[in-house]
Amino acid sequence: MNSFGRQFRLSIFGESHGERVGIVIDGVPAGIPLSEEELRADLDRRRAGAKGTTPRKESDEPHIVSGVFNGHTTGAPLTVLFRNENTRSGDYSNLVTQPRPGHADFVAREKWHGYNDYRGGGHFSGRITLGVVAAGTIAKKVLGEAVHIESHILEIGGHTAPAEMEAAIEQAVKAQDSLGGIIECQATGLPVGWGEPFFDSVEALLSHALFSIPAVKGVEFGSGFAAARMRGSQHNDPIIAPDGTTGTNHAGGINGGITNGNPLVFRVAVKPTSSIAHPQQTYHFADQRVEELVVRGRHDACIALRVPVIVEAMTAIVLCDLALTANLETPATTPPARG
Amino acid sequence: MNSFGRQFRLSIFGESHGERVGIVIDGVPAGIPLSEEELRADLDRRRAGAKGTTPRKESDEPHIVSGVFNGHTTGAPLTVLFRNENTRSGDYSNLVTQPRPGHADFVAREKWHGYNDYRGGGHFSGRITLGVVAAGTIAKKVLGEAVHIESHILEIGGHTAPAEMEAAIEQAVKAQDSLGGIIECQATGLPVGWGEPFFDSVEALLSHALFSIPAVKGVEFGSGFAAARMRGSQHNDPIIAPDGTTGTNHAGGINGGITNGNPLVFRVAVKPTSSIAHPQQTYHFADQRVEELVVRGRHDACIALRVPVIVEAMTAIVLCDLALTANLETPATTPPARG
């Protein structure tokens, strides 16, 4: 439910306006140098600040309360906590009677019989991803320097040129509306053989993690949907060297669910933020009819701007788990033991 | 690795040219009427036969060897076996030295140090999906008649009109080439509240299952990638009735990872079959250079044609698992027991 991973295992918790959000990471190998300071760079990339992001400012200070001793990971579960500081709970109470379109307000109330913490989206808030970003930083350290993961904005509101993206965001903010976007991510330095056939394929596990990010509505690997319009003779990547290097990379670095040594490439579609101040017609449960809703509060006009670092984190987490599994050594081949 | 699900749990096994492929399904509720006969309809939809599918013909007879007694499921694990009959192992031996581009030949050999069963793709064969289709039929029965799942071909080789699709396939077959396609799937009759936040969201679990199907390279829910080009005011689905019915369905029936009572809608991109007779340049490991490869054997020119029933099966499997979890009753509310 709120946990993920086999050998590198996450448990996330918290609500937008609760006391804390956080994560427990089980399976972190011992001996990795780690400080709270090192977690900050990725967390800062996730923070609001740019035009198009929410005016709610949080310090997002990570607080490691277990699993690190004398500046190194211990092998025991590693817990990172974040305090929710800048909450304005009064903003949200009316959304119980008139749930926001596109948001989880309605389903959360139905699923949990009205007991859900509805303030700021409660457990459905993007703030839960703070722990994911921290786990991603740690996963990157476990993977080591040979593996390099990088994601960037490919499109905002259908625009690909930086200037046009910026203009579109400005316009959306003015219109009290929101925009979606597409993120591309690439991971290099992967050996051949990570991933398992079928249910633990790279695509299966990675899409599982990516679709867990709020607002993600599409994932494609390599040529993705465009592959459906190609011929085999165009799509197949010819192997051109004994290490598996291919001439093209339509497969996005994966064959049969397993890394083939070429760069892992995929794209993620992020829908426009659902919370908009622009007036919307939607059902009012007290008045029992459709009425206008104006969502107040502080929201991102384009949540996609903050997603790249989360995509990287999820990628690092999945690759780290697959790497730990793939690097299993047969006990029979290890040096003999005493007994 | 080869298992999936929490309460409705699959374990799949087998190789293309091994003795049998099959599936063990754990968690099937007791008392559901079931016969081998009932499994045939979906299995027949998966079978080859149409133009563009492989000339390899298998009877695909399902054989239930546990978990059914007196025509009903027993509550114990249900096992379905299929015999591989029509195998021609001689076709494949040369692919060890010259792995097919786009196929798992190379990664399987590397991952398993040359011990993989390479005949017909071995464990990476589409034949493994026979068990998935059988499990899907059973999952549909567990879900009951209120839930209706249906998927269909949306595009083949970029064409959406039936006549054009057929012509394109005919042309590809002639050219000894292959085509990809896009499948759309819809599930209706779902209540509000299936799915869990974050890692067990409907999108996360369903994409996990769908990307496990060989050849799938993209998955999108509702408006999907198009959502990234919409404004929030366009994308948000207004709620128009107290049961959660929305005026539009850009979300594809899911908010916050949880079913909202509207039809679940998603699309799946299938790449063109990688095994083509069309000559390809690729690395020859014995000759240590790039050489021409002509893949012999019997292959589907358009594997997408056989995927819709597998997509339906995966959907039924995931929904069944989520339904069983969502319908958990708090023990405290059950009638008091003796003791």
Add this chain to the structure above:
Amino acid sequence: MNSFGRQFRLSIFGESHGERVGIVIDGVPAGIPLSEEELRADLDRRRAGAKGTTPRKESDEPHIVSGVFNGHTTGAPLTVLFRNENTRSGDYSNLVTQPRPGHADFVAREKWHGYNDYRGGGHFSGRITLGVVAAGTIAKKVLGEAVHIESHILEIGGHTAPAEMEAAIEQAVKAQDSLGGIIECQATGLPVGWGEPFFDSVEALLSHALFSIPAVKGVEFGSGFAAARMRGSQHNDPIIAPDGTTGTNHAGGINGGITNGNPLVFRVAVKPTSSIAHPQQTYHFADQRVEELVVRGRHDACIALRVPVIVEAMTAIVLCDLALTANLETPATTPPARG
């Protein structure tokens, strides 16, 4: 590794002398009234204080930071934190070079290559069970009033009479030595049918949880080891009523791994505390020879005295998980949905 359970799922973390220990509980149903106050009763039973328990006093204040809103569980993950206050880290540093016999000092150092937090046993400390006790209280509430779980001390140091137990403890404290004990636990009010065949049998899951408690070295159900000396005609419990009531209860309430409606009864053997001030001969890694060790610090002379409430907690946790699974409703039998 540090997580357990299928539908009622725990993740534990923390070290004896770290900043905090705690637990994340996933799968708590929504709508259960809960306050920090209610967690205190069981936590107090676990606390030191009686003769034979450690002089280290901690307030053991539970702090709920997620999953509770307006006095009720929300359905989202529930996190309870505890602060470590009364730590004296100076006591333990010498144990790195001369690991205590019977303790995890040596294996932790080897397993984690010297990166383990060795202070007070680090992650191997009994303090980690604070979260388990909190989870047990919540599990009892989920199970409801019909189910009653109670465990008590059966033996201390081989004595069964309260006065003799007390005298033995006093004597052990004087001798700077320690004692073991046996706990018996009984759960009544269980319906027929909780537990699954084989790997999720009541005995399998419960023993898994019980052997996770530090110092537990034996578990037996019903007649247990004595059953091995009985004849079938003596051991078999005759059914004497249509609800499954048996005339005797040698099976301890379980047949085929599944509750039979009679009281669940089992016993747990707890070894004597390994940390004793009594001088011991053991290996000194710096001096490279066996030398005398006197363990300083504050320890329980009889840890078994504090274990009953932890045994109850583990029982409640396992039964809660099995109950949630057993109460799954077939979706097909639920009221039809809209769609």
Add this chain to the structure above:
Amino acid sequence: MNSFGRQFRLSIFGESHGERVGIVIDGVPAGIPLSEEELRADLDRRRAGAKGTTPRKESDEPHIVSGVFNGHTTGAPLTVLFRNENTRSGDYSNLVTQPRPGHADFVAREKWHGYNDYRGGGHFSGRITLGVVAAGTIAKKVLGEAVHIESHILEIGGHTAPAEMEAAIEQAVKAQDSLGGIIECQATGLPVGWGEPFFDSVEALLSHALFSIPAVKGVEFGSGFAAARMRGSQHNDPIIAPDGTTGTNHAGGINGGITNGNPLVFRVAVKPTSSIAHPQQTYHFADQRVEELVVRGRHDACIALRVPVIVEAMTAIVLCDLALTANLETPATTPPARG
């Protein structure tokens, strides 16, 4: 439910009088030499034949249908099937109305609403352990020759001398009654550091597996229940060499849930077979009163005689899983990859 393990993962299935029983083993490393012939030695040890075992004779021929190619494991799931040949279903039909005391007849009917396969105990039959024994043989091969696992009968009906055991069995057979027993198992050659703290401790996982074996009612490690009557100064095992060798082995080779390099030692209590021809009084559901029951059919007078090889198998399975996990290599320390 019917699956177990993290990296070396079992799924078992089948019923006593169904067509087949079997097992799917996921996570078997590639390249291990394996034939059906090699599975026979352990399967033969499990077979009936000696005095005190059932006259039902089965060939117990293992049939590998996936995961082995050219005499070696492939890395893909390995499936072993067994045919049920010598079934006499007529023997059992009356047990629906008068369930056997001590057996799962009553709970299976209640749990599965009468849909359970009741013939020969159905899924609760000891025949399901055939697959476990096969998996154990494979796990032993994965562990390699350095690890040696051996279990033996310690007691039958309270007797420890071979001659007395035999006499007791003869007497029980004559009396149409049954006997229990105690099995001891020892594993040597284990390195320091297998097992994880808390929920994946050696004791937790091993007891989970052992209590899954039908008829097991008690498990104790090292001194076990006797430890509860010892003082710390007696029970603590002094370390006498830098490799962790201890002077005594009261801990049974485990500290803090983790192997300490000394022999792993534990004992398992097996109850007397519940199916006895000796007349028993128990409830008759059609006549609605307690009546005499004489269980016909072919049964073991002392099932404990057949359990040692199953205990060994479960031990090998758990150790193999822990070994694979413990031998995980940090990806950062593996040779750099191309990309």
